[in-house]
Amino acid sequence: DSGVTQTPKHLITATGQRVTLRCSPRSGDLSVYWYQQSLDQGLQFLIQYYNGEERAKGNILERFSAQQFPDLHSELNLSSLELGDSALYFCASSVSPVAYTGELFFGEGSRLTVL
Amino acid sequence: AQKVTQAQTEISVVEKEDVTLDCVYETRDTTYYLFWYKQPPSGELVFLIRRNSFDEQNEISGRYSWNFQKSTSSFNFTITASQVVDSAVYFCALSEARASGGSYIPTFGRGTSLIVHP
Numbered sequence: 001d002s003g004v005t006q007t008p009k010h011l012i013t014a015t016g017q018r019v020t021l022r023c024s025p026r027s028g029d030l031s032v033y034w035y036q037q038s039l040d041q042g043l044q045f046l047i048q049y050y051n052g053e054e055r056a057k058g059n060i061l062e063r064f065s066a067q068q069f070p071d072l073h074s075e076l077n078l079s080s081l082e083l084g085d086s087a088l089y090f091c092a093s094s095v096s097p098v099a100y101t102g103e104l105f106f107g108e109g110s111r112l113t114v115l
Numbered sequence: 116a117q118k119v120t121q122a123q124t125e126i127s128v129v130e131k132e133d134v135t136l137d138c139v140y141e142t143r144d145t146t147y148y149l150f151w152y153k154q155p156p157s158g159e160l161v162f163l164i165r166r167n168s169f170d171e172q173n174e175i176s177g178r179y180s181w182n183f184q185k186s187t188s189s190f191n192f193t194i195t196a197s198q199v200v201d202s203a204v205y206f207c208a209l210s211e212a213r214a215s216g217g218s219y220i221p222t223f224g225r226g227t228s229l230i231v232h233p
Contacts, residue, residue: 002161042224048220088158092160104221106159
Protein backbone atom coordinates (compact mmCIF):
# COMPACT_ATOMS: atom_id res chain seq x y z
CA ASP A 1 0.00 0.00 0.00
CA SER A 2 1.62 3.23 -1.22
CA GLY A 3 -0.50 5.50 0.98
CA VAL A 4 -1.92 7.32 -2.04
CA THR A 5 -5.70 7.01 -2.29
CA GLN A 6 -7.64 7.49 -5.50
CA THR A 7 -11.39 7.51 -5.95
CA PRO A 8 -13.37 6.26 -7.70
CA LYS A 9 -11.58 3.08 -8.76
CA HIS A 10 -13.88 2.58 -11.73
CA LEU A 11 -16.09 5.01 -13.57
CA ILE A 12 -18.29 4.51 -16.61
CA THR A 13 -19.83 7.50 -18.29
CA ALA A 14 -21.05 8.74 -21.65
CA THR A 15 -19.47 11.01 -24.24
CA GLY A 16 -19.93 14.68 -23.54
CA GLN A 17 -20.12 14.20 -19.79
CA ARG A 18 -17.86 15.59 -17.05
CA VAL A 19 -16.18 13.62 -14.28
CA THR A 20 -13.97 14.39 -11.31
CA LEU A 21 -11.23 12.11 -10.09
CA ARG A 22 -9.93 12.55 -6.58
CA CYS A 23 -6.53 11.88 -5.07
CA SER A 24 -5.29 11.99 -1.50
CA PRO A 25 -1.49 11.98 -1.38
CA ARG A 26 0.66 10.13 1.07
CA SER A 27 0.79 11.78 4.49
CA GLY A 28 3.43 14.48 4.42
CA ASP A 29 3.76 14.62 0.64
CA LEU A 30 3.25 18.08 -0.79
CA SER A 31 3.54 17.26 -4.48
CA VAL A 32 0.88 15.55 -6.57
CA TYR A 33 1.25 14.31 -10.13
CA TRP A 34 -1.42 13.11 -12.55
CA TYR A 35 -0.65 10.57 -15.27
CA GLN A 36 -2.85 9.01 -17.94
CA GLN A 37 -2.21 5.42 -19.01
CA SER A 38 -3.77 4.23 -22.24
CA LEU A 39 -2.94 1.39 -24.60
CA ASP A 40 -1.96 3.61 -27.49
CA GLN A 41 -0.16 6.41 -25.62
CA GLY A 42 1.41 4.56 -22.71
CA LEU A 43 1.94 6.47 -19.46
CA GLN A 44 1.64 10.20 -20.14
CA PHE A 45 2.30 12.97 -17.63
CA LEU A 46 -0.56 15.42 -17.34
CA ILE A 47 0.15 17.92 -14.56
CA GLN A 48 1.93 18.45 -11.25
CA TYR A 49 0.97 20.50 -8.22
CA TYR A 50 3.14 21.41 -5.28
CA ASN A 51 1.60 22.77 -2.10
CA GLY A 52 -1.41 24.10 -3.95
CA GLU A 53 0.42 25.66 -6.88
CA GLU A 54 0.75 24.29 -10.41
CA ARG A 55 4.37 23.25 -10.84
CA ALA A 56 4.63 21.54 -14.21
CA LYS A 57 2.35 20.84 -17.12
CA GLY A 58 2.53 17.99 -19.58
CA ASN A 59 0.22 16.74 -22.29
CA ILE A 60 -2.96 17.85 -20.61
CA LEU A 61 -5.88 18.70 -22.86
CA GLU A 62 -7.72 22.00 -22.47
CA ARG A 63 -10.85 19.99 -21.60
CA PHE A 64 -9.00 18.73 -18.53
CA SER A 65 -8.18 20.75 -15.44
CA ALA A 66 -6.82 20.04 -12.00
CA GLN A 67 -6.31 21.67 -8.66
CA GLN A 68 -4.75 20.96 -5.31
CA PHE A 69 -6.61 22.03 -2.20
CA PRO A 70 -5.26 23.38 1.11
CA ASP A 71 -5.52 19.92 2.66
CA LEU A 72 -3.29 18.76 -0.24
CA HIS A 73 -5.78 16.47 -1.89
CA SER A 74 -6.10 16.97 -5.61
CA GLU A 75 -8.87 16.66 -8.17
CA LEU A 76 -8.62 16.07 -11.89
CA ASN A 77 -11.64 17.33 -13.82
CA LEU A 78 -12.32 15.86 -17.25
CA SER A 79 -15.04 17.49 -19.31
CA SER A 80 -16.68 17.03 -22.73
CA LEU A 81 -15.50 13.47 -22.56
CA GLU A 82 -14.64 11.59 -25.73
CA LEU A 83 -14.20 7.89 -26.37
CA GLY A 84 -10.44 8.41 -26.52
CA ASP A 85 -10.37 9.65 -22.95
CA SER A 86 -10.98 6.12 -21.74
CA ALA A 87 -7.87 5.27 -19.76
CA LEU A 88 -6.40 4.56 -16.36
CA TYR A 89 -5.65 7.80 -14.54
CA PHE A 90 -2.94 7.67 -11.94
CA CYS A 91 -2.16 10.03 -9.16
CA ALA A 92 1.29 9.99 -7.59
CA SER A 93 2.82 11.94 -4.76
CA SER A 94 6.22 12.90 -3.47
CA VAL A 95 7.63 15.05 -0.70
CA SER A 96 9.74 17.22 -2.94
CA PRO A 97 8.58 19.54 -5.73
CA VAL A 98 11.39 18.18 -7.87
CA ALA A 99 10.51 14.72 -9.09
CA TYR A 100 14.00 13.33 -9.46
CA THR A 101 14.96 13.50 -5.81
CA GLY A 102 13.21 10.28 -5.01
CA GLU A 103 10.52 7.92 -5.90
CA LEU A 104 6.98 8.75 -6.83
CA PHE A 105 4.32 6.91 -4.84
CA PHE A 106 1.46 5.89 -7.08
CA GLY A 107 -2.15 5.21 -6.27
CA GLU A 108 -4.03 2.26 -7.74
CA GLY A 109 -5.55 4.44 -10.42
CA SER A 110 -9.04 5.38 -11.55
CA ARG A 111 -10.23 3.47 -14.58
CA LEU A 112 -12.43 5.66 -16.75
CA THR A 113 -14.56 4.15 -19.47
CA VAL A 114 -16.35 6.52 -21.84
CA LEU A 115 -19.17 4.93 -23.85
CA ALA B 116 10.70 12.15 -29.94
CA GLN B 117 10.56 9.09 -27.76
CA LYS B 118 12.96 9.44 -24.87
CA VAL B 119 12.70 5.97 -23.40
CA THR B 120 12.45 2.86 -25.52
CA GLN B 121 11.50 -0.50 -24.17
CA ALA B 122 11.59 -2.59 -27.31
CA GLN B 123 10.31 -5.75 -25.66
CA THR B 124 6.54 -5.54 -25.44
CA GLU B 125 6.10 -8.90 -23.76
CA ILE B 126 8.46 -11.55 -22.42
CA SER B 127 7.37 -15.00 -21.37
CA VAL B 128 9.64 -17.24 -19.28
CA VAL B 129 9.40 -20.29 -17.12
CA GLU B 130 10.03 -20.01 -13.41
CA LYS B 131 13.72 -20.01 -12.38
CA GLU B 132 14.87 -18.65 -15.72
CA ASP B 133 16.89 -15.44 -15.75
CA VAL B 134 15.37 -12.59 -17.73
CA THR B 135 16.68 -9.21 -18.84
CA LEU B 136 14.44 -6.26 -19.60
CA ASP B 137 15.97 -3.72 -21.94
CA CYS B 138 15.75 0.04 -21.64
CA VAL B 139 17.36 2.52 -24.03
CA TYR B 140 17.05 6.23 -23.39
CA GLU B 141 17.76 9.43 -25.25
CA THR B 142 18.77 12.72 -23.69
CA ARG B 143 20.98 15.73 -24.29
CA ASP B 144 21.14 16.60 -20.60
CA THR B 145 24.31 15.72 -18.76
CA THR B 146 22.37 15.40 -15.53
CA TYR B 147 19.48 13.01 -15.58
CA TYR B 148 17.92 10.22 -13.58
CA LEU B 149 16.76 6.78 -14.56
CA PHE B 150 14.13 4.70 -12.81
CA TRP B 151 12.49 1.32 -12.94
CA TYR B 152 8.94 0.80 -11.73
CA LYS B 153 6.90 -2.38 -11.45
CA GLN B 154 3.16 -2.48 -12.17
CA PRO B 155 1.67 -5.70 -10.75
CA PRO B 156 -1.84 -6.84 -11.71
CA SER B 157 -3.28 -4.77 -8.86
CA GLY B 158 -2.42 -1.67 -10.91
CA GLU B 159 -0.31 0.72 -8.87
CA LEU B 160 3.24 1.42 -9.97
CA VAL B 161 5.88 0.46 -7.44
CA PHE B 162 9.31 2.09 -7.40
CA LEU B 163 12.26 -0.29 -7.79
CA ILE B 164 15.36 1.82 -8.34
CA ARG B 165 16.70 5.30 -9.14
CA ARG B 166 20.09 5.99 -10.70
CA ASN B 167 21.68 9.33 -11.55
CA SER B 168 23.75 9.93 -14.65
CA PHE B 169 27.00 10.25 -12.73
CA ASP B 170 26.80 6.86 -11.10
CA GLU B 171 27.46 4.04 -13.53
CA GLN B 172 27.97 1.40 -10.91
CA ASN B 173 25.79 -1.62 -11.37
CA GLU B 174 23.45 -2.43 -8.55
CA ILE B 175 22.19 -5.67 -7.14
CA SER B 176 19.26 -6.10 -4.80
CA GLY B 177 18.47 -9.71 -4.10
CA ARG B 178 17.40 -11.32 -7.36
CA TYR B 179 17.27 -7.95 -9.11
CA SER B 180 20.22 -6.29 -10.80
CA TRP B 181 20.61 -3.24 -12.98
CA ASN B 182 23.22 -2.50 -15.59
CA PHE B 183 23.69 1.18 -16.48
CA GLN B 184 25.88 1.93 -19.51
CA LYS B 185 26.13 5.54 -20.64
CA SER B 186 28.12 4.51 -23.72
CA THR B 187 25.09 2.72 -25.10
CA SER B 188 22.43 4.84 -23.30
CA SER B 189 21.02 1.74 -21.70
CA PHE B 190 19.72 0.88 -18.26
CA ASN B 191 18.83 -2.80 -18.34
CA PHE B 192 17.14 -4.77 -15.59
CA THR B 193 17.82 -8.44 -14.90
CA ILE B 194 15.78 -10.75 -12.73
CA THR B 195 17.65 -13.86 -11.69
CA ALA B 196 15.77 -17.09 -11.00
CA SER B 197 12.42 -15.55 -11.90
CA GLN B 198 9.34 -16.36 -9.87
CA VAL B 199 5.63 -16.27 -10.69
CA VAL B 200 5.26 -13.23 -8.40
CA ASP B 201 7.58 -11.31 -10.74
CA SER B 202 4.82 -11.32 -13.36
CA ALA B 203 4.04 -7.66 -13.96
CA VAL B 204 4.57 -4.79 -16.35
CA TYR B 205 7.92 -3.12 -15.83
CA PHE B 206 8.50 0.51 -16.76
CA CYS B 207 11.75 2.33 -17.32
CA ALA B 208 11.64 6.11 -16.86
CA LEU B 209 13.90 9.09 -17.48
CA SER B 210 13.98 12.43 -15.63
CA GLU B 211 15.62 15.38 -17.34
CA ALA B 212 15.81 18.99 -16.19
CA ARG B 213 15.70 20.70 -19.55
CA ALA B 214 12.74 18.92 -21.09
CA SER B 215 10.66 19.36 -17.96
CA GLY B 216 11.48 23.00 -17.33
CA GLY B 217 13.57 22.12 -14.33
CA SER B 218 11.06 19.89 -12.59
CA TYR B 219 12.49 16.55 -13.72
CA ILE B 220 9.11 14.97 -14.41
CA PRO B 221 9.72 11.33 -15.32
CA THR B 222 9.03 10.24 -18.88
CA PHE B 223 8.05 6.60 -19.00
CA GLY B 224 8.71 3.96 -21.61
CA ARG B 225 5.84 1.86 -22.95
CA GLY B 226 6.60 -0.92 -20.51
CA THR B 227 7.50 -4.59 -20.84
CA SER B 228 4.99 -7.19 -19.74
CA LEU B 229 6.77 -10.07 -18.04
CA ILE B 230 4.91 -13.34 -17.68
CA VAL B 231 6.51 -15.99 -15.53
CA HIS B 232 4.99 -19.44 -15.91
CA PRO B 233 5.19 -21.99 -13.11
